[in-house]
Amino acid sequence: MAEHFDAIVVGAGPAGSAAAYTMAKAGLSVLQLERGEYPGAKNVQGAILYADAVADLIPDFREEAPLERHIIEQRMWMLDDRSHIASHFRSENFNEEEPNRYTIIRTQFDKWFSSKVREAGALLICETTVTDLMKDEKGRVVGVRTDREGGEITADVVILAEGVNALVASKAGFAPTPNPENFALGVKEMHFLPQDVIEQRFNIGEDEGVVIEAIGTVTQGMLGTGFIYTNKESLAVGLGCMVSDFAHSGITPYDLLENFKQHPSVKPLLAGSEVKEYSAHMIPEGGYKAMPKVFGDGWMIAGDTGQFVNSLHREGSNMALTTGKVAGETVAALKREGKPMTEANLARYRQTLNDSYVIKDLKKYRELPGILHRNKQFVTTYPQLMSKAMESWFRVDGIDKRTKEKSILKSFLSARSFTGLIGDAIKVARAIR
């Protein structure tokens, strides 16, 4: 292929497709390369989709996108081995005309989104792995190399939306040597059940959905969370923990998942289900401090490749869509103005992101990853203490309430000490303020 394109996009996940869509709509010649057999073949998500970021690109997406259920109830669980403490937030307000959050099945969603990208005029080539970037003598990016024969293709700009495992960006020197403390590994299974069984078990109506997020002993001392999301006819059940913690603990991801599924609070929800897939994928969780530079002469980085994930709020796909869109808009605007894709001109991409929720939120939580790494008591000791306290409080056993209060307080003090408790409260406040 000797053709030259206005832009090449590496990857057909949300970031890459948002970029390709935006540029194709603006009339640019766009080549998008995807290593999977089809878009979505390699991609994994929980998956909660945030409507806002999609509507920003395709306002009427609700009419045709493959959506599973809109979320009306959020359950937060704190687990020890035999119990869970929960807070549920359910609101009829979430049954609105244009709901805000949906569960999706990623492979199906990616295929659909990609069909819109092609309709907009971008050329998508699947089953093609980009192996390297082509640079000129001044180090400017001028194209890509692929694993196809004669697979060198040039473009004015290359947008790297290759996901969390940033092989091409690393090879080009645009991403630092990965640090296991900045990545979580998620494992997940798809459990199929009849639609009415799901609706009865989760106390929901047709199209309504529930998400459960769980912290506590299910991560066996590692920093991480478990989740159960309701799809139309399936449940997504999984856990994610820091890669560095997996390495220290020696616990296998599949044993961890199996234990979660056997937890007395989880097992009844899954009873009788048929498992149809087991998947694993990393999540970039280093936050603001782990972000690489995201633009340079002839190149930009969007989505997970740039560590654009807000792990506290489980937002990744929306940041991928937004960064991809802004990257695409930046290129389209420069084309319109007849300006070259230099580092100085592409800096507009980062400036626009600085003013958006993407960088504002990542900045707000910039201390959180470090604090959580150094203070695993938040996901280990506290859920256990809380559970013991609850059990003691509710059990009617002839012990007076004041004595119970004292022994609960004592259990907290002996586990964390008075200054420890105060310190933890300050850390939490500092990390999320």
Added chain:
Amino acid sequence: MSVKVEEKLFQNRYLVDEGHPHVCVPEGKGATPALKAIISCCPAGCWGLTEDGKVEPTLDGCLECGTCRILTAKDGDLNWNYPRGGFGIAYKFG
């Protein structure tokens, strides 16, 4: 509790690129601590110790997550690439 990861992988769809392993330990590399760590961390149970103490993969069930790459990147204990375009895991749901 211990599960057989093979039973989980059995659900998945793969297009195996016979004879083209995409990850390998460089010639002459012993069982470094990082390589030993990936034996338990790999979500597909791809890695094991051989009789002569080497860490080696069987990549048929690889989920291409990159965890083994992240854990060994610092000292370059693995040559890590993606499978050729189109090969490897093909998720139905993701």
